[in-house]
Amino acid sequence: MGPSTELKLNITDIGEVATRYQRNLDADEVQTLLRAVNIEALKDSANAEMSLEVSRAGETVTVEGLIRGDFRVKCGRCLAAAEVAVDEPNVRLTFVPAIESVLGEEGLESEDLDTFTHDGLTLDIRALLREYLVAAIPIAPLCRWDCKGICTDCGLNLNETQCGCPSRQEPANKWAAALQDIKKRGIS
Numbered sequence: 010m011g012p013s014t015e016l017k018l019n020i021t022d023i024g025e026v027a028t029r030y031q032r033n034l035d036a037d038e039v040q041t042l043l044r045a046v047n048i049e050a051l052k053d054s055a056n057a058e059m060s061l062e063v064s065r066a067g068e069t070v071t072v073e074g075l076i077r078g079d080f081r082v083k084c085g086r087c088l089a090a091a092e093v094a095v096d097e098p099n100v101r102l103t104f105v106p107a108i109e110s111v112l113g114e115e116g117l118e119s120e121d122l123d124t125f126t127h128d129g130l131t132l133d134i135r136a137l138l139r140e141y142l143v144a145a146i147p148i149a150p151l152c153r154w155d156c157k158g159i160c161t162d163c164g165l166n167l168n169e170t171q172c173g174c175p176s177r178q179e180p181a182n183k184w185a186a187a188l189q190d191i192k193k194r195g196i197s
């Protein structure tokens with residue numbers, strides 16, 4: 010099974026003996042995958058690689074292997090580039106026909122949480138890869154752990170320069186300093 014530009018596998022080509030499916034994705038392909046779920050990866054660099062063992066028993070397809078990659082998204086504080094790394098060495102998923110999953114299951118068990126559906130003809134690897142890419146993105150991605158963000162008054166990136174806005178100046182007395190400290194920590 011060679012590289013597929015569509016990231017889809019024909020289920021009839023998958024046999025009982027595991028077949029290796031390897032694919033490297035470039036920046037454009039990673040950006041397209043993420044854009045489908047409204048996530049904008051920065052254009053400077055992105056890549057992903059998959060090395061999967063795919064096998065079939067009847068209509069059930071098993072996928073095992075690894076997914077790795079990296080890309081950049083905007084920092085949640087200053088909008089600079091924030092690195093995202095994907096390193097999933099133990100991918101183990103089961104794909105069953107959509108009709109079987111609806112009719113054959115009374116309730117989900119914990120081992121069923123990594124079960125997906127296929128249409129009976131093709132196995133769409135895009136959704137699988139996209140899920141791992143999205144799951145690697147932190148809720149608030151940061152360009153660095155101590156990112157100072159952007160000044161809410163003037164819009165300057167505080168990692169690059171200190172602005173002169175009144176809200177950023179040191180308080181004149183210790184009471185104002187204590188109140189500002191409380192405000193910074195979010196204590197109410």
